[in-house]
Amino acid sequence: MHVVPLKSEHYAQVFLLASSFAYLARSMSGAYMNSMLTQIERRFNIPASLVGIINGSFEIGNLLVIAFVSYFGAKLHRPRIIALGCTVMSFGCLLISLPHFLMERYQYETTLSPLENSSSSMFLVLFTECEQKSGSLTWVFVLVGNIIRGIGETPIMPLIISYVEDFSKAENSPFYIGISSTTVIGPFLGFMLGSYCAQLYVDLGFTVTITLTDARWVGAWWLGILICGSVNLLAGMPFCFLPKSLPKEGQASDTDHNEQCHLVKLQNNVLHSFIPDFIPFLRSLFHNPVYMLFICITVMQFNAFIGMITFMPKYLEQQYGKSASQAIFLIAVYNLPIICIGYFLGGFLMKKFKITTIQAANIAFWISLIEYLIYFAAYFTVCENSPVAGLTVSYEGIEQVSYMETTLLADCNSDCDCSIKVWDPVCGENGITYVSPCLAGCKASHGTSKYTVFENCTCVAASGFSSGNVSAVLGQCDKEASCDVMLQYFLILTIVCSFVYSLGAMPGYMVLIRSLKPEEKSFGVGIHMLASRSFAGIPSPIYFGALIDSTCLKWGTLSCGGEGACRMYDIVTYRWLYLGLPAILRGVSYIPCVLILLILKKQVKSSEGKTVKSAPMAMEAIEEQND
Template identity: 25%
Template sequence: MALSKITWFFIVFGTVYFLESIGGFYMTSAVVFIEKQFQIPSRLSGTMVSAGDFAYIPVVIFTSYFGGKGNRARWIGAGCILISIANFMIASSNFLFPVEQANVTTFIPSTLAHQIDRNLVNGDLNSTEHQWLEQLHPLIDPKNQVVMNYEGDEKADLLQKYVEYCYYNNGSQICENLERHISEKFPITDAKMSNVRAMVALPYGFCHSMLNFVRSQHYACKSDQSTLGPFMMIFGGLLVLGVGRTMPFSLGLPLMDDNVKKQNLPLYFSFMFFVKILGPVIGLLVGGQLNKLYVDFNPPQGLTPLDPMWIGCWWLGFLIFGTLLFGPSLVLYFFPSDDLDINAPEEFDEEGNVKPRKRLNLVDRHIKKDEQGNALMPETVMDKVNDFKETITDLLKNKIFVGAMFGRIIDVLAFKGYFVFQAKYLELQFGVPQYRIQRYIASTGIVGFACGVMLGSFSMKFFKLQGRKAAAWVAVCSLVAALISFANGTVGCKSVIGQIGDQIKVNGPVFDGCRDDCMCDSTPLYPVCDVSGNAYYSPCHAGCAMGWKNYSIFDNAKANVDALIFENCACVENRVKEVSRSYCQTDVCEERFGRFFMHQAFGAVFGGLGVVPGMLIVLRAVPPAHRSVSLGFNGFLVSLLATLPSPIIWGKIIDMSCLLWQKACDSSGSCSVYDTDELRVRRMIETSFYSDYRLHVIYGCLRIFSLISDVWVWYWASGLKLIEEETPEEKEKEEAEKLKPKRKESIKEAAEKVEKTAYELDQLIDQRGS
């Protein structure tokens, strides 16, 4: 059986909408590697990522206005073709601005070759080199001022002494000769470089000044190439993507509204929102897999995805999504404009006459059209401007629309930034790794929200939510979600990060004065604990010498990092001079972490329950001809007043609790240690009064503040029809469809009876004749 034209259209539209939602979120998994490949600083990458919103905000109103008066399928197809082209533009920056592949011997500058000690070079000096070094001793250190205590054989100790001198006197002729001699005698092979890379790439640091200096050079702010070309190419691609993104949603919902049964509309809307929610999850999963590949499929020897210098194959995802999206978008763009569905099955009325076929309304059926079915548009530019102004004025005079739009702005302002920084907050609060947090967010937050959207659509149809009843439903769901947010504020835990933060609040810089010679400033945060449970910023800050009790970096087997034990830690006050992550107590935080996500799941479900009724309130509150413009204008203000500023506001709120800033390029970089209590506990007034939950109180208060708009909408929503009831003709048609099988059976039975009667008459005549 051939599919109807309407069915084919929704298959193509659903495919395009699904691919667009996946590709739109992929950029978040690629931005880190774009920064590394093109040496783009974070302040520029943040501006670059926002390019989509910069283009979306001024364009969305006009595309929804003009697109709503034209062939909406063609407009949506054109928008998705633009998104496909944007993906190709972003990916092309990898080929138009190639970065020279770093040689394995250049990852550590040659001027630092002499700083690789015996643990890394793993070589011995023979007597000839020993004698040569002894002759250099009076020249390098005539007063024997370089005094360092090193364990090991005498020759290696002597070499290490001169290496230490040249570290502080880099550039002298003697040190250059020494460096050249050692480099020639002990060349840095790939295997040795792999060992160096492995040590520097470790997520923790030791109390070892040479190695920590090498680590700092990895992140030195040096770049000899211009970032303008790739930056402008990617920025331009994201601008084009923002323009294309204005069309699928603002035109797609009214298009669906015109072509499905009104009583089934909530189910179709819930499916669209479900796809919109599922897209980011798939986009992140695909990004995670592709970024395991190196950017040119040929990684330097010894470089692995665990290395901080690894650059994932970020551009491949843009090529894949752009290619997959282009074909269906082209089909949608050229979808037949003759809206008569010739493949639909014929239907007959009671008199046996053929009923008119169903029509696919690609042009809004509520706007004025000419005899050929084309939308009537103002002729001159000024007439179009005046008509546009009148449309926007009508929307702003609509009390229900304005109230619903205000509530959505507040909700997005609360939710967007809160969601962006939620994973970071949970890691700090409960000490749980990011991969588990992302998994829990996907399984409870996103899936819970999607289930809420589906349940909300079924509830609308089951309870027949109309007007005030639907507005009250939205208000109650929003209130419950806000209250659950307050409940989440009571769930906290003193994680290891929290313990380190408490030490900083009392003592200032972490372990100031203990092994200042370790150069721990460049070491990353890697919390460890001693056997008593006392927390340390890293093994370096605990004064641990380079080495492990139960592992060697040169072993082939991978270590369980949580089970690593660092020994010879000078800053540990216990008798056992050891630290390890396994010594940190996490049982209490694990239990509370699960409780937090139980609340999160319920809050997500209640948040999703009000989505479909809320969107239908916006659509039904405005004249049918203004639906696309209302969605576009709504998207414009939400993006301008909520989507753009929300992450900035929430980032500022979180940074207000920072206790220790990392240094980047001689200035403050990212924050490494937060006051975890302050993240929950926010001083509300400059007195001794404190609220018990900081982030959650702000989030919850914003959600409750949006209840004002829900009450406003409820007040004015009396008599508003969201789901149109079936007309008498539609009911009669459904009844006729139900009776068709019965009528066929009755006709068949009657025919059988007639045939039987005729047969009996024939038999009777034959008997009389005989």
């Protein structure tokens, strides 16, 4: 049987299709990991600052090999390097999920024994066995897996772009690259997968006494990352069968080989001259004021946005009382599509009206400033702290915020010998949440599992708000109804802010590109990316997480002692830090923005002056040529 080989245009089509799938796979796994940070925090009983380190480890993986990829990428078989990158990403995903299969079944803090009779006197103990493994370092697998995932992701985008640039015509390459980078579909699928997995209990098939909104709930975080790993592995397969290079569009087949040999020699010459040109290029960039100021803007604004995006699901959970699944779903539906529309519209308007550099800088500045002012409306879309006895209110119902565990003890529960470490909240008939049935002073219970009702609760009776009822049920009390309304306002606000900001993103990026000389563009964009990852992508989640940890009112407890993941935050302080820090960072970033506008304005005036002076000479030359 004779097999007809594919023509070069067919290989190009296969490459574009495979590239789209590879982009989808990498962005899908990235969005999924970002959506599962809260679940990872709870499963491994670690603070938010450590979760920030895990999140930033992806950027560390990128930085480890970005120089190698930049230097050797064009020399090697690019499709196979891309396939290797997808395979490495798949292996990283597998490593991230590995702790689930190594650890014991998830045991959360509870005062209920699953063997209790349907009616019994209260015998309240911390029903978790002390296992040294519960405080082990299995989260390191997630950290290392995320680093490996970052290593695998590094060659995908630059090598796809360079491969497309090599075989396509200059006027077609932006269109081809745009087709390949289907940015919105991958993150959307990743967040939707995260929303689904967050609904499933981490140990599939087991019955639990907690609900989706409980601070101890852990979704099946490992399941989605396995799916993402499989998709990444599939995405790399087509690249294994593609040639090292393709002929330029429109060239005759007889000259294909010679043209490709010339291209390889040219690349080798460029690569061999890279080292001696490195210092002059770097010096030139450092003496480019617009470029250096743009890097300052990027670092400050990326610090603000990366920190906010990393912990946005947690913010929606804590501020508005939503489950992780609901929070992830809302982010995907309300933010991702509108951002894509804004990027597209901004780029389209740039092309249609042929915007100059100074015009692009002004558009980006004013659009960003308008969005920044709208952003402050988020301070009015608020919910207050839920009433939790001993933490946000006293046992008499008076508002007070306490970071001290000793305030959990009161006269009404002094004879119960309660542990103040356990977190097993119950909702009293008075609308106040108590950290555990014991701390609520409950003496008896009836029912089983999540349907248990606690009775004779002395602290509920002593609050003065109970009109005779002294019972409590499992779980925290629901937030006030106004929180749902405030959530809708907040989501509408995020839609407006996301659209307005993304509308000015492309004009802003054009300022960066046009500030560089043609021979400096690749190097300049690489340094810009390196700076944004080193000074924003890595540190931002860490210090945002540390600040969020500082607002914790009640820490979880490891089964053998020690602090675990936070169970409840002071959401008022949380809100001020979460919204305030980005506001400060972005506010400071407008100082270099103004300086760029002044520099560009001065450059325009200078160039106009030169044009006016050279105009008579140009007219004389034209007249001579006509004669």
